[in-house]
Amino acid sequence: MADEVRNVIIIGSGPAGYTAGLYSARALLEPLMFAGYMSGGQLMLTSDIENFPGYPEGIGGPEMMIQLREQAEKFGLEVQDKNVERVDFSTKPFRIWVEGEEFRSKSVIICTGAESIWLGAEGEEEQKGRGISTCATCDGAFFREQEVLVIGGGDSAMEEATFLTRFASKVTLLHRRDVFRASKVMYERALNNPKIEIRTFRTVKSWLSDESGLSGAILEDPRDGSTEEISCTGAFIAIGHKPITNFLDGQVQTDDSGYILAKIHTMTSVDGVFAAGDVVDTRYRQAITAAGMGCQAAIDAEKWLEEQH
Ligand SMILES: Cc1cc2nc3c(=O)[nH]c(=O)nc-3n(C[C@H](O)[C@H](O)[C@H](O)COP(=O)(O)OP(=O)(O)OC[C@H]3O[C@@H](n4cnc5c(N)ncnc54)[C@H](O)[C@@H]3O)c2cc1C
The missing domain is CATH 3.50.50.60 (FAD/NAD(P)-binding domain)
Known part of the structure; x- marks a missing residue:
């Protein structure tokens, strides 16, 4: 002592x-x-x-x-x-x-x-603080006219997605279920925004990258394990x-x-x-x-x- x-x-x-x-x-x-x-x-x-x-x-x-x-x-x-x-x-x-x-x-x-709670998907570590962020206020402006993903189903995810439409050309919001924790008003604001597409029953299996950074993700449907590829240059994880x-x-x-x-x-x-x-x-x-x-x-x-x- x-x-x-x-x-x-x-x-x-x-x-x-x-x-x-x-x-x-x-x-x-x-x-x-x-x-x-x-x-x-x-x-x-x-x-x-x-x-x-x-x-x-x-x-x-x-x-x-x-x-x-x-x-x-x-x-x-x-x-x-x-x-x-x-x-x-x-x-x-x-x-x-x-x-x-x-x-x-x-x-x-x-x-x-x-x-920040991260997803822990394959390839995430390398892109943390670059293509993948947990703070739209901090990093949204780096993605002008680009396609970005937002992951989450609560108020923060809705808020981040809506905020990102100021910069991004398209925001795809992914949620693992079809029930949202977000308040009705926040959900509807996101739902009615023409730049936001909401996709339910989608989780990120792995992140894809090329020499210029994040290039997309492999998504999985948790109901049957089927996968698909989506392209994006930015992603915001908003799960808490x-x-x-x-x-x-x-x-x-x-x-x-x-x-x-x-x-x-x-x-x-x-x-x-x-x-x-x-x-x-x-x-x-x-x-x-x-x-x-x-x-x-x-x-x-x-x-x-x-x-x-
Ligand atoms: C990817 C990313 C990008 C961001 N970009 C921006 C940005 O552009 N602009 C902006 O304003 N904000 C940004 N933020 C948010 C910003 O980082 C935080 O708001 C800020 O760092 C909070 O500061 P803090 O001092 O409260 O805690 P933190 O920065 O979280 O620091 C916590 C400290 O506590 C220490 N600690 C924890 N447990 C113990 C323990 N048991 N014993 C001793 N020490 C301990 C850790 O080692 C760490 O040093 C970003 C955050 C992330 C994750």
Whole structure:
């Protein structure tokens, strides 16, 4: 066990984590970050970011995350590329176990994000963040006048399909059943859009690609296993997100899906434990909103620590 009690430990190294790190380092709190299994977060999976202010030519995801880390480290953020295994928030200082070692801290900022749920179809890994995305707001504009697929049957799938018609020449929405979880109004909006074709009883068996990227997919009818080929240059998987909160073991209040609930500003149900970014965000899920919340959480943590004296 480290003897030292830190002022603030930040869990997670996406835009929320690094921004929280930057602010708390500049507030001289000497923060420690555990970057986790995916150092740099979800943007490490994407090639071009055109909607983060300050980059008129756009920037690669990994490149931007390296810059965020460098900036925060320059002001004193200490980063360890390790995963937090479990926490104990029932005692103060809080206790955190990282790859067998115990750390203690007066405050904690949780920035562990929410994983997109992927299909796991053959050929998907190679096209992730290129031809295949889980975020139409982020990547829709890369598919102007192209044919794209949307996979899913809930409100997000309908919303993504409708949004994509601004750019794409055709959007084919695939759903594995003929019953939709989406609300009637969202479903009908998609159904009545002339650019959207809805095809039921279709799953993606495998993705096809050529030298220029994604070129199509082999679809399967789950009722009889019959297959067909469809061409597309982009695909958006909209089957949900999973917030990464398992390691908290129910010690912080969450909603039914596992998203952390805020009590006051960014403070969670545990005094002194804050949360920021996609792990609390069921609506926006953008790098800039995650970074904004990381800033808020660092300021909230700093004020809370000040009040403890
Ligand atoms: C393919 C793709 C493309 C995208 N494109 C864009 C875009 O163009 N523009 C945009 O604004 N947004 C984009 N997004 C969304 C954006 O990536 C997220 O909104 C943003 O990364 C959320 O930031 P975050 O800091 O909340 O969490 P994340 O970036 O998800 O980071 C979570 C961090 O938590 C860490 N972690 C998890 N568990 C543990 C643990 N137990 N211990 C320690 N650390 C842990 C992980 O290692 C990771 O570092 C895209 C997302 C995807 C998937």
